[in-house]
Amino acid sequence: MPSDIVDPFARDPEATARPLRDFARSYLRSPSGAVGLVLLVLIVLAALCAPLLSFQNPYDLLQLDIMDGQLPPGASSMAAGYTYLLGTDDQGRDMYSAILYGLRISLGVGVISATTAAVIGATLGLIAAYRGGRVEAAIMRLVDFQLSFPTILIALMILAVLGKGIGNVILALVLVEWATFARTARGVGLVESRKEYIEASHVMGVPTWRILLQHLLPNCIPPLIVIATVQVARAISLEATLSFLGVGVPITQPSLGLLISNGYQYMFSGMYWMSVFPGLSLLVTIVAINLVGDRLRDVLNPRKDS
Amino acid sequence: MFASILQRIGQAVFVMFCMTVVVFIGMNLIGNPIDLLISPSATPAERARLIAEFGLDQPIWVQYWRFLVGLVHLDLGTSYIFNEPALRVIMQRFPATIELALAATFLSVLIGVPLGLYAGLRPYAPLSRFIMTGSILGFSLPTFWVGMMFILVFSVQLGWLPSGGRGDTVTLLGVKWSFLTWDGLSHMLLPALNLALFKASLILRLTRAGVAEVLPQDYVRLAHAKGLSARRVVFVHVLKNVMIPVVTVVGLEFGSVIAFSVVTETIFAWPGMGKLIIDSINNLDRPIIVAYLMIIVLLFVTINLVVDILYTVLDPRVQFSKARTR
Numbered sequence: 251m252p253s254d255i256v257d258p259f260a261r262d263p264e265a266t267a268r269p270l271r272d273f274a275r276s277y278l279r280s281p282s283g284a285v286g287l288v289l290l291v292l293i294v295l296a297a298l299c300a301p302l303l304s305f306q307n308p309y310d311l312l313q314l315d316i317m318d319g320q321l322p323p324g325a326s327s328m329a330a331g332y333t334y335l336l337g338t339d340d341q342g343r344d345m346y347s348a349i350l351y352g353l354r355i356s357l358g359v360g361v362i363s364a365t366t367a368a369v370i371g372a373t374l375g376l377i378a379a380y381r382g383g384r385v386e387a388a389i390m391r392l393v394d395f396q397l398s399f400p401t402i403l404i405a406l407m408i409l410a411v412l413g414k415g416i417g418n419v420i421l422a423l424v425l426v427e428w429a430t431f432a433r434t435a436r437g438v439g440l441v442e443s444r445k446e447y448i449e450a451s452h453v454m455g456v457p458t459w460r461i462l463l464q465h466l467l468p469n470c471i472p473p474l475i476v477i478a479t480v481q482v483a484r485a486i487s488l489e490a491t492l493s494f495l496g497v498g499v500p501i502t503q504p505s506l507g508l509l510i511s512n513g514y515q516y517m518f519s520g521m522y523w524m525s526v527f528p529g530l531s532l533l534v535t536i537v538a539i540n541l542v543g544d545r546l547r548d549v550l551n552p553r554k555d556s
Numbered sequence: 557m558f559a560s561i562l563q564r565i566g567q568a569v570f571v572m573f574c575m576t577v578v579v580f581i582g583m584n585l586i587g588n589p590i591d592l593l594i595s596p597s598a599t600p601a602e603r604a605r606l607i608a609e610f611g612l613d614q615p616i617w618v619q620y621w622r623f624l625v626g627l628v629h630l631d632l633g634t635s636y637i638f639n640e641p642a643l644r645v646i647m648q649r650f651p652a653t654i655e656l657a658l659a660a661t662f663l664s665v666l667i668g669v670p671l672g673l674y675a676g677l678r679p680y681a682p683l684s685r686f687i688m689t690g691s692i693l694g695f696s697l698p699t700f701w702v703g704m705m706f707i708l709v710f711s712v713q714l715g716w717l718p719s720g721g722r723g724d725t726v727t728l729l730g731v732k733w734s735f736l737t738w739d740g741l742s743h744m745l746l747p748a749l750n751l752a753l754f755k756a757s758l759i760l761r762l763t764r765a766g767v768a769e770v771l772p773q774d775y776v777r778l779a780h781a782k783g784l785s786a787r788r789v790v791f792v793h794v795l796k797n798v799m800i801p802v803v804t805v806v807g808l809e810f811g812s813v814i815a816f817s818v819v820t821e822t823i824f825a826w827p828g829m830g831k832l833i834i835d836s837i838n839n840l841d842r843p844i845i846v847a848y849l850m851i852i853v854l855l856f857v858t859i860n861l862v863v864d865i866l867y868t869v870l871d872p873r874v875q876f877s878k879a880r881t882r
Contacts, residue, residue, distance in 0.1 A: 395571070398860050400812040402819070403852060410837045410845050411582030487698045494700045495822055495834050510704065517708055518719065526708065529701055540696050 277549050286541025293535050297353040304347030309502070323523050337523035339513060345523060348509055349531050355505040356532065359416060360486035363423035368478045370424065371431025376462050376470065378432070379439025389432065396429040401488060409497045419498050423485045434477050438470040472550040479543035483536045490532055506532040561865055568861045575853045576627065580620050583842055623846075632850065633843030637836070642843035646829050646851060652722060653821070653828035655733060657813045659744055660751035660820075661806060667752065668759030669795075669802065675760070676767025676798075677790065687760070694757030699816060703750040703823040710746060718743050720825030747824040751817055755809055759802055766798035811859045815852065 278284050296303060323337040323345075336345035378386040396404070408422040442448065443466060451461050490507030492498035494514075499505045504512065506528045513524025598606075607613050614622075626632060632642040671691075675684040711719035722743055727733075735741055770776060771794065779789045818830035825831065829848060836844040 399856055400815040403815040403856075406818065406833070406837075407579075407582075407849055410833075410849070411579075483696065487696070491698050491700050491819055495819065497834065497837055507700075510701070514704065517704070518712060520712065522708060522712075525704065529704060533697065533701065536696055536698070537693075540692070 273549065277545055280545050280548070282541050283545025283548075286538045286545065289534060289538035290542055293353065293538060294357065296350055297357050300347075300350035300354055304344070304350045306344050306347050308343045308348040308351050323527075336527045337521075339509075339524050340516065345509075345527055348504065349506070349528050352504055352506045352509050352528060353531060353535070355416070355499060355503055356486050356489060356507070356535070359420055359423070359489045359499070359505065360482045363420045363485045363489075364427060364478055364482040366420070367424045367427035367481065368431050368474060371428035371433075372435040372467070372470070372474055374428070375432035375435025375437075376439045376466055379436045380443050380458070380462060380466060386436075390436065393429040393432050393436075397433070401426045401484075402491065405488060405492055406497065409492060414497060414500050416499050416503060419489055419492060422492075423488060426488070427481050427485065430481060431474065431477060434473055435470055438473050439466055442466055442469050476543060476547045476550055479539060479546055483539035483543065486532070486539070487536055506535075560868055564861060564864050564868075568857045571857055572853065576624060576850070577620075579846055579849050579853075580623050583846055584616065584619075627850065632847040635836075635841055635844050637839055637841045637844075642847040645844060646832065646847055649827060649829040649832050651732065652826060653814060653817055653830060655735060656744065656747055656751060656817055656820070656826060656828060657810065659735065659748035660813055660817075661755065661810060663748050663752035664755035664759055665802070665806060667756040669763050669799075671756075672760040672763025673767060673790070673795065673798075676764040676771070679764075679768070688764075691757040691760045694753045694760075697753075699750060699754060699819045700823055702753055703747070703820055706746045706750055707823070717746050719746075722827060747820045747826050750824070751813060751820045754816070755806075755813060758805065758809070762802055762805060763798055766801060767794060770794050770797050808859070808863060811856050814855070 277287075301307065336349070338344055339348065374389050378389040404426050405419075405422040408425060409418060412418040412421070448461060448465060451465055456465075489498055489505060490510070493505050493507030494511040496511065499508055501508065509528035510525045510532070513521070513526075513528070516524050517526075604613075630643060634640065635642050635645050638645050671687050674681075675687045678684050707719045710717045720743075722732075722740060733740070735744060776789060776793055779793045780786075784793075814830075817826075817828060818834060820826065821828045821830035822834050829851075832844065833848045835841075836848070
């Protein structure tokens, strides 16, 4: 082969030699994206290492001292000998420790529900895109119907019926969120499934499930990642709202929303710290995830580049 | 056209029917209401009498049939807590919710349209960037959190506005309204603003996108070329065309404003049906929960139906494409 003929299938060695590094570099070009990422990493680390970073286990009633109840930030403990950085609640629970543990529940519920919804929604969306016809019509009808109701209403209905509990909250969030994933997956799937490589594998007799999983799915991943990031933030926010309303997680496993709710009544008598600090943690978490999601959207969407 | 409208109405009725099944089955999954209603020391005979009185000894399809018959007669049972018909309890609180939702919608237009107009006309001004960042916050901050901050700042710290309740009301047409008294208005401002924030961000972004789309159009350039004042071009030629999608969204989102009032009403102790449903869920007051869910589903099915029918009437392409496929 003469050397001046360029192989059209050869990859440009400069451009894609280190795809991950290129991706990271273009991601970090935006300061707000970088700030969001740093915050998010810190928050996730804090949640994962909560037992190491906190002074007490806020669920262990033996470690709580009722005499330390309602102390303002910076007060020191009567018995245990440490400072309550963010004050204590009415039970004498260290707010700082409670927030770290609450963060675990909030993040956990958000990530688990968004991931489950992504799997279910993407599967149904891709099936709809690939199969078309009656299957597509049925799935998309359901999606449209679901999306015509506000999220909070669907979640409220499910929790009114099933009652409180972390499992029920996750179920409600999954049922609220799958439709968004299904719609996105179908949109991307429709574009991809018209391309030649799908047609080729179809002609070669590759089974449908392999076409869906090995060929269609990997090419639909980038937009789904963007949606999933934003949906984690929405799930955390909705979970906090439901817990604040008293229909979310049970009192024994307080998420940030429930901590805010517990401290809410004390806010009127000036004891702001019980609900303001969990509130700020919730806020920073949601904003950090949204910043990362925004930046991912810009980087992963080639049309919006430059 | 009539055929497609009839088809849509049929679908709406079918959806309503499905929701009655879902709600009924769901409600029967919740624990036995008898346990809540009578004291544990009641004799077995008393217990049996109450179970029979509520019809809970019947097979489930008989109970469902009774439920459906009751629905048709607008009888959704008697509230366990208030000892009044569930529908009446909800309807008593309905005006407060509607009043709050209308005030919030009004505020969201009042905030969203001018700010969106400014951001669209001067996209690179520092203030526009500030406005757009603010609208992102309006989208992503949980409503309850913002409401809590409002109370903390304006009620607890500054003491300017009351933190909850409806204030003085005036009875007009047999219904109590808050917006007719100063006290009522001051009670309404914070919750209405809280509820409006999300929709205001939405309207702001819609308006800005609309302005950006309309500005380069020929008729706007012609209006400038004709020598019309900038004020007239913006307020007549630009704004008029931008308002069409805004009005559509305001109408469509009204149902969701009512749904989200659940959160705002709970924070500001606003005595509407949103606060009622949360209290009823916590008290396991089944008839109220069922009645609320049925009313809300009816509301949303109706809104969607009306929008669909309006589109069929207004946009001839919708029915042509249907006719061709037949």
